[in-house]
Amino acid sequence: MNWTAKPRPGAAHPATGAAAVRPGPTPAAVPSGNLRISNGLKEFLWLISDVPHGRVLDLGPVWQSTVSFFVDKGYRVSTEDLLRTWKDFLSAEEEGFRASPVGGDSQRISPSVLADKFLENALQYPERSFHGVLAWDLLDYFDPEVAPRLMARLSQVLHPGGAMLAMFHSRATERFHRYRVVDSQTVELIPAATIAVHSHVFQNREILGLFADFRSSKTFVGRDQVREGLFLK
């Protein structure tokens, strides 16, 4: 999939010489209530539109509207609430740690070791399984040592040419939200009980480092300063 060469619907044919009307993203996302105009989602859908029966992985909780949206477009959807699974995993580890004798294996508290252990059971999909991954803002909630390991796994399960949508806050968030797709350019932010505290505000170059395996990226900054990143493998 070529990011720049792929024709957009409504774009003038190159041969006509007419000025190309770019129906792509509008300059900024305009939040309205709990709805958010998501240029990242719009672009994500455009990128995966080449694969009519592709597979999409949603890393948030399962929502009827999101599943229906993609199923109606002919995609297969898998949902894995990664943050919830991570918190459950940490709770289990903590319990085990408390029960273990003092002076036991101290390596278990290292975030990177925890991440490796977590990934023994999480995100267990064959390589190149998905054509699109919706990561929402969950990377903000993982330890900076854990996030690269998650990204490495996500990169593995993403098909070459596949796209990943991720959001990054520009400051620590006060409320914890979940996201669900309303339509092709709107997501709804659902306030939810906090299951994780905002862990890290990624700088732009850190984001690029996280997605170093990807061949191109595009970022949209909303008026609320949330950065929507679209990454193409």
Next chain:
Amino acid sequence: MWRKSPEAKPSSESYSPPVSAPVASQAPVPVPAPRVPTQAPPAPSAPIAEPAAAPVSRATSKISSGLKINGELSGDSDLYIDGELHGKIRLGNSRVTVGPNGRVQADIESREIVVDGTVQGNLKASDSAHFGSSSRVTGSVMTPRIGIDDGARLRGKVETTPARGASATAPKGRDTADLQPIAASAVEGE
């Protein structure tokens, strides 16, 4: 525009006699009727498909509230569970309904799965799975069509799979819009 899947075919699989555990068999049992639209779908404007074709009057076995069963259930009868069941359920061409009082700790494999109670186990529905507002499910779900009501709690992976006998290139038959009657909903296991 709409992705269509082939008409549900009756399974050619054969199963062992109806139910191997002591289950009260009766017909009909007040199994929840096919869901009707409770809220307009958010995006699509295409006509809403008719509800999934219900199986033609077939016997439904019922595990009533107060009954507790350990073991494996298999057969071709529909099953309504309002009691407790531990083990495994394989009713490949039937509908399994877990009522509001039902507590199931088992993997369920069936054509259609409707949950209004509590289930701990992996669910595999060859046609559709529906989770009512009072449902509490822990485990993975694999189904071509899924419906989730407001208030349902689902912890685990969900994967939509191709409908049985579906063709990847030219899907025909039932419209996936029959997902739409279910209200857009939250599934949070907070």
